[in-house]
Amino acid sequence: MAASLKDVAALAGVSVKTVSNVVNGYTYVAPPTREKVERALAELDYRPNLSARNLRQGRTGVIALALPELDAPYFAELTRFVIDAAAERGWTVVIEQTDGRSERERQVLEGIREQRVDGLLFHPITVGQDELADRNDTTALVLLGERVIDGPTHHVAIDNQRAAREMTEHLLSLGHTRIGAIGRQTNPSANTARLRLAGYREALASAGLPYEEVLAPPTVFYHRSDGAAAMAQLLALDEPPQAVFCFNDLLALGAQRTALAHGLRVPGDVAIAGFDDIEDGRYSTPTLTTVCPDKEQIARIAVEMLEQQVFGVRRAGGRPRPREVTAAHRVVVRESTTG
Template sequence: MGASLKDVAALAGVSVKTVSNVVSGNTYVAPPTREKVELALAELNYRPNLSARNLRQGRTGVIALALPELDAPYFAELTRFVIDAATEQGWTTIIEQTDGRPEREREVLQGIREQRIDGLIFSPITVGADELADRTDTTALVLLGERVIDGPTHHVAIDNQRAAREVTEHLISLGHTRIAAIGRQTNPSANTAHLRLAGYKEALTAAGLPYDEALAPPTNSYHRSDGAEIMASLLATNPPPQAVFCFNDLLALGAHRTTLAQGLRIPQDIAIAGFDDIEDGRYSTPTLTTVAPDKAQIARAAVQMLDQQIHGRRGTRRYDLREVTAAHRLLVRESTTSSRTSE
């Protein structure tokens, strides 16, 4: 068994309470005394019993992260940042995949299979403000993404509409006037897709270019195969588009493959831009122009908001609901211009 607080106290010649104060860091301890305790902690290789501490505080030390698709690169990369941020707070993170199915998302919202967790970070696709209002589970909750805007909970997202406008404006600045979009969805709950479409339309309107629905065919899902299939149909139009804005990088990589397979050059014959800045796009040939959400900031903000709720539940204070808009930037790479202007 590892060393106990009593063992450390005996070696340092202080009380158990003093050792506890040094370990917790919540109470002032005179520097000479603190130094003696810290030397004893190091000599005995003391490790705090986090499970016992959490139980005393009425917590488990575990949070959950619920996402639609774990094999989607964006969510995989985001998961790593959430785990890192949670670990810094002393939490273990469990992962749930919902597949974007309404019944699974409602199940997650009402409690993760009756597992006892301290908080939930949730990226929903189907649940909305009504489901949140009807929620009976009192576990601390932070939402990611745009499914619920101005809903009754903490929320972290980027400005998807602004980001989509910026990438479309970039394509327009290169002289393209016939710009297609891959990612439009007809599902009313697909808020992220609707916001990105709105940003695309805004840029066209501001440049005096018409919105042609034929250049923005509906997309069932956001996988490589969808991008490849829709790009083939767009290239068959007369005239074909000069540039394509894809609503995520997987769609863009699929479109990229179809374009090259038809003997066309990127960006000389057609420019392609994506969204999400996944690692695959940095190593494609040519490299992929994309919008890069600050995934680390999204993760840190979500964990911080969860931390405030979890600790707030032990007192009488009421934490105000918060909306955090994380940063993003446009990364111009070889798929839109052979001369990169930003990274």
């Protein structure tokens, strides 16, 4: 049978309360006493009953992560970091895929399949301020991604416009004056596309270059096939671009495949850059220049925000003031733009 707190207390020669204080990380235990308890914990291979502890504290020990696409590499990598950060707090993560559909996103806001969770990390595509204002579920909530919402909600994202501008400036610094962009979307809820297009246009304007819509073909999705098709459109122009900035790495990998299929050298004939720094881009041929969001930092900050809300309600009787946090990013230069 599994060892209990009473068994550990008996072996260490201390009270059950003292063992509980050590297990729960309280600091006001004398070092010699803590050492005795830790030796007893190790000897008996004690494992805390997290379910019972959470029940006593009015929590489930479970948080939810709702994302548009689980098979998109960026979201898969982000999920891993969220799970790691949650595990450090003894939390289990349940995953929900919304496909970016408004009805699914509204359902997520009102509860994950009626399962009680301590907090929700949510990367919305369509829901906005009105849906948040009408939300009845009081579960702690942190928004991820580019969906900018002026409301009382914690939010973690990178500066997409600045990142896109920096990547376009990198292409300009290489001497390219005709730069295409793949990833423009006409959907009014497509904030990723809107912000990254704005950064691209801002860099062009600063360089004294005009924005040409023909150099920014629209895409419905951000998959490899969309990048391949958009690149074919660009290469069919009378004056194709010298470089192409793709609004995510999957688009860039598709674009790169089309360029190579047309007999072009990358970057000799056309430079190609992406966004997200997914693992595939580090092993493509050539390797992919990209914007690298700090996914680990995004996950860590978001989970910390949930923890502050959960404990803030229990200890202080109210949630912490909502915060908008901008995570770090950097431009990673690889072979697809510099050879």
